[in-house]
Amino acid sequence: MTVAHHHLSNLQASDSDSTAANSTAAHSTDHALNHVIIEFYEKLSSWEHAIVRDKGFSLSQVHTIELLGVHGAMRMKELADKIGVTTGTLTVQIDKMVEALWVVRRPHETDRRSILVELTDKGQTLFLEHDALHLQLTTDLTAKMSCEERVVLVNLLSRMNNEF
Amino acid sequence: MTVAHHHLSNLQASDSDSTAANSTAAHSTDHALNHVIIEFYEKLSSWEHAIVRDKGFSLSQVHTIELLGVHGAMRMKELADKIGVTTGTLTVQIDKMVEALWVVRRPHETDRRSILVELTDKGQTLFLEHDALHLQLTTDLTAKMSCEERVVLVNLLSRMNNEF
DNA sequence: TCATGTATTTTGATTTTCAAACTATAATCC
DNA sequence: GGATTATAGTTTGAAAATCAAAATACATGA
Helix, strand or coil: CCECCCCCCCCCCCCCCCCCCCHHHHHHHHHHHHHHHHHHHHHHHHHHHHHHHHHCCCHHHHHHHHHHHHHCCEEHHHHHHHHCCCHHHHHHHHHHHHHCCCEEEEECCCCCCCEEEEEEHHHHHHHHHHHHHHHHHHHHHCCCCCHHHHHHHHHHHHHHHHHC | CCECCCCCCCCCCCCCCCCCCCHHHHHHHHHHHHHHHHHHHHHHHHHHHHHHHHHCCCHHHHHHHHHHHHHCCEEHHHHHHHHCCCHHHHHHHHHHHHHCCCEEEEECCCCCCCEEEEEEHHHHHHHHHHHHHHHHHHHHHCCCCCHHHHHHHHHHHHHHHHHC
């Protein structure tokens, strides 16, 4: 078996060509952007793993708390889609979280098939604690940025979020 | 059980205050930044889940291929830390991936305790296919951005990556 | 009304994961 | 150098997470 030696490390952004906006430059920027996004995702992912391990939760549980904390009450199906598991898996997961008093189930107002899951006060507290860790990370990661740069970053990231 | 109704949806970035760079403004920008990052992470995460399900891989396996594709050969320990699992877990995972001919193990040049894992040609091909999907997503997400904005985004994200 | 589609739960099997014990090598300290 | 301690990786057995498929209940539309 031959082995591939090619890899993509050390792709660094150059901010010197922001005026050369032809299509070739755009293409290479897309590649660079793709790889910094992947790297950012990977690093956030392993940071989250480490945090979660320390606290004794599972990654999915924290993800659930994060989603409910950020978006508010949600239907099982919605939540399952966002987390990326089947509803069957989510049912047993939510069972445990209900038992731990982090979330409650309540009926959907208009659709009697649906069930809304929402954080309890205890769950909300947990979310806020986790959110504070995230905020600390965010602050650390952007410590060397100017306020203007941070504002630009919020703008660009939220525009990406809206395109999903 | 009382239920918490507070949540944090609809936090949107405003790019109108980039000149008001006092400390209070910086603080609220950090909060906004934190939440767009969390949302971005969540959305990427469920996108990756969906992709992975379709292809019949596990999320961890794709993560491994992604890491090896981006960073090149790595020691088991390094890889386990980046993925966020124990080395015991990684051993069985890599066993399967070796069997599938996606990766090979080879001895570390200087440390005889260590083992390097690296992509085979087949694994490299898989990585490139997955990377192409990521690139397509990146392109879609930034379709409405100017070239300058994309360059700025690469710059800001890679600076965050360097602070991890 | 009846057929089809959607939301959730349950079940049993499979897969993933961990912690702990074990082997082998490296580094450190007398 | 030789003993001790630390690190890298594997194995093992048990616990946890996950899935697919079946079952139930409700919704939607012909």
